[in-house]
Amino acid sequence: MNQDRSDGIAPQTVILMAVAVGVAIANVYYNQPLLVDIQQGLGVTPAEAGFLPVATQLGLALGILLLVPLGDLLERRRLLVVLSCATAIALLGMALAVNLSWAVIASLGIGLTTMVPYLLLPLANEWAKPDQQGRVLGTILSGLFVGILLARTVSGLVGAWVGWRCMYALASGLMLILVLALHRLLPESRPQIKTSYAELLLSLWHLVRSQPLLRKSSLLQAMLFGCLIAFWGVLAFFLAGPPYNYRSAVAGMFGLVGLVTAFAAPRVGQMVDRSGSDRIIGISIALVAIALLILLFIGYSLWGLILGTVLLDLGVQSAHLANQNRIYRLVPGARNRIGTVYFVSSFIGGSLGSFLQTYAWKTWHWPGACLTCLLMTGIAFLVHGWGQE
Structure with a gap:
């Protein structure tokens, strides 16, 4: 069956997609709470175990660059089913890993x-x-x-109860269930273009050159995402010292602020439909700036830290939603390649944020980290001011 665009997207298809992206993206984050268990299980050092999340993120970046453009060339349901089967195999490989090299290759595959x-x-x-x-x-x-x-919560619990290998075996089974659901419930979708894979990849640069709004959205979100990564990179260090002196478990609990964004996302999407992406992005950047000012001046009190964290995450992710809404409209037959440019730019921004926060924290601690994030937010604001949507 093919999806009829004139009827819009069916509510059950939206629910299927929401569940599918949640189940799939969880695979990337299972290893974070399990690193100590994996390290002990494989008999490696903490530094060596640290290669696993790096390999996973590297694989994610390569997949976005090399595989996502195929969505503009191949039938999407079949592509999703094939890649999900491959993910299930990689997860099973991780569950069966007997040494570090095996685990790194499996993590790269995931x-x-x-x-x-x-x-x-x-x-x-x-x-x-x-x-x-x-x-x-x-x-x-x-x-x-x-x-x-x-992913972070469940993997920690499962790992503590039955071991990290069981977590990956369970994740592999979940992906096989997702494969069946996608195959049976997702409508077919055949792209209209016919070209070679090499030409498909080369067209990425043409899109960057020919679409100023894509360049604007990609640079803007790269700065905001870099700001978010920089913040989370220093939060655990800030909480470990005075005035808090909290353990790492408490720092992990701050991740629950993402629930606010998760519940707010559909509402933000409705606001984008009514008011337009450009206006929501402007409000989102202002929200990020307000959050960082709260963190800079009131972050030494727990309520100020929680409020600032909630507003920061909500602002960055709201801009992310609005940016995607406008860039996917630019070239209807190239949505996946447009997404590739956008997400690769976000990865670069995240890497820049990680690099800057390391130096800022070492030199100026919390004020330096907040000011660095404000600098990136200021750049995003300037980029947003370049013309109108």
Whole structure:
């Protein structure tokens, strides 16, 4: 069956997509609470175990660059099913890992094949009516945010009860269930273009050159995402010292603020449909700036730290939603390649944020980290001021 664009996207299809992106993106984050258990199970050092999340993120970046553009060339349901099967195999490989090299290769494979979120978001935008695109993206992104949050919580609990290998075996089984659900319930979707894979990749640069709004959205979100990564990179260190002196478990609990964003995402999507992406992005950047000022001046009190963290996450993710809503409209036949440019830019921004926060924390501690984030937010504000949507 093919999706009829004139009827919009069916509510049950939106729910399927939200669940699918949540189940899939969780695979990337299972290893974070399990690193100590994996380290002990494989008999490696903490530094060596640290290669596993790096390999996963590297695989994710490579997959976005090399596999997501295929969504503009191949039938999407079949592509999603094949990649999800590959993810299940990689997860099973992780569960059976007997040494570090095996585990690194499996982690790379998990990241490389976890492309369900990055293929379903542009597909949902394509199927949704113009006046419902923001709400649909918001609903699906709420599934993604919940998946990230639950991944860290569930993997920690499962790892403590039955071991980290069981967590990966369970995740592999979940992906096989997702494969069946996608195959049976997701409509077919055949792209209209016919070209070679090499030409498909080369067209990424043409899109960057020919679409100023894509450049603007990508740079803007790179700065905001870099700001978010920089903040989370120093939060644990800040909480470990005075005036808090909290343990790492408490720092992990701050991740639950993402629930606010998860529940707010559909509402933000409706606001995007009514008011337009440009206005919501401007409000989101202002929200991020307010959050950082709260963190800078009132972050030494617990309520100020919690409030600032909630507003920061909500602002960055709201801008993320609105940016996707407008870039996927630029070239209807190139939504996946547009998403590739956008997400690769976000990864670069995240890397820049990580680099800057390391130096800022070492030199100026909390004030330096907050000011660095404000600097990146200021750049995002200037980029947002370059012309109108």
